[in-house]
Amino acid sequence: MTAKLWCFGESGNAYKAALTLELAGYDWEPVQVAFFSGETRGPDFIGLNEMGEVPVFREGDLTLTQSAVIQLHVAERTGKFLGRDRNEVLRWMFFDNHRLSGQAGPARFLMNFLPAEKRPAGAIDYLQGRLRASYKVLERHLEGRDWVADAEPTIADFACCGYLFYPEPFGFDRADWPRMGAWLDRIAALPGWKHPYDLMPGSPADRA
């Protein structure tokens, strides 16, 4: 039975789930969501996920939302990328959700996907400041480490990298964070790795 993942290329939160599925060799297929036409705010999508967000995962009668919950399910089901210390893996996934992707996603949206005249400068400055503090934590953590939460890659890596492969500017420059850059290179070298715009349907090019 092929699992379905509701997603779209621009969503780093969906990418975390899609990347985990892909690298774990799961039988899955994407279902493209027309986020930029408002699909996630419509009643059909709210019926699927009351939180009004991608990703949504469905496999038989099991429906899961929140990228981290989907990642955990896939890791447990396949025995891959789970790490040895669940608490250590989970704490970086929560760090990602509230301090890294949780700030990078909105910053990237405001800076790239809103018309220039609607971009709230104060909010963008605020988010970039928060992000710098989070990059600093991760950069320091990666000293002497190859991976975020174990000696091997785990779902915590695939959470924290959620927005960091995208080309659109949102205040992250690898040159400023060399250990993070090397860590992203290690992720991209994993067998089967794909860039978000190659792994999920939809990209800014489609709307150009």
Add this chain to the structure above:
Amino acid sequence: MTAKLWCFGESGNAYKAALTLELAGYDWEPVQVAFFSGETRGPDFIGLNEMGEVPVFREGDLTLTQSAVIQLHVAERTGKFLGRDRNEVLRWMFFDNHRLSGQAGPARFLMNFLPAEKRPAGAIDYLQGRLRASYKVLERHLEGRDWVADAEPTIADFACCGYLFYPEPFGFDRADWPRMGAWLDRIAALPGWKHPYDLMPGSPADRA
């Protein structure tokens, strides 16, 4: 062995862990952190938690950070407030971290704990808009439900309420969200419940 929780009264993230410990009847004691004097940014605290945040939990040689990880540990250790469906509990804890407390904490900080001339209006408007969307999700979810993730209270309730009992204004008015108001009343009626400023040391009154 008495567990220690590094915390301070103003931190809703610490409150989630403290409330879970208290309601589960755990043997614990608070260790006050002087956040407003910069303690969480200093080398001693970074040595304790490289993320530079409260709460930090220590019990013997086990140290845990991230409120949700501490909550999960306490629930598993005591068998209380764990709920029947881990995925459902976790998805609301992640929702809380990135959309509810993750926005309410900064909004409340910027609006109340920064000098008036340093308050970034654009960021405050942005955070309040994000919060309204999150309150809407939770208000809708609570239709016909007493608790967030099960028929009984779980750690997901004690996560989502993290900032909602505080008196300082940050754009949450119970009158606008009646189901959330009734749900908060149910939490406050649980045996042993305490307000954050009664449960943890430190409050704005100490700095007045």
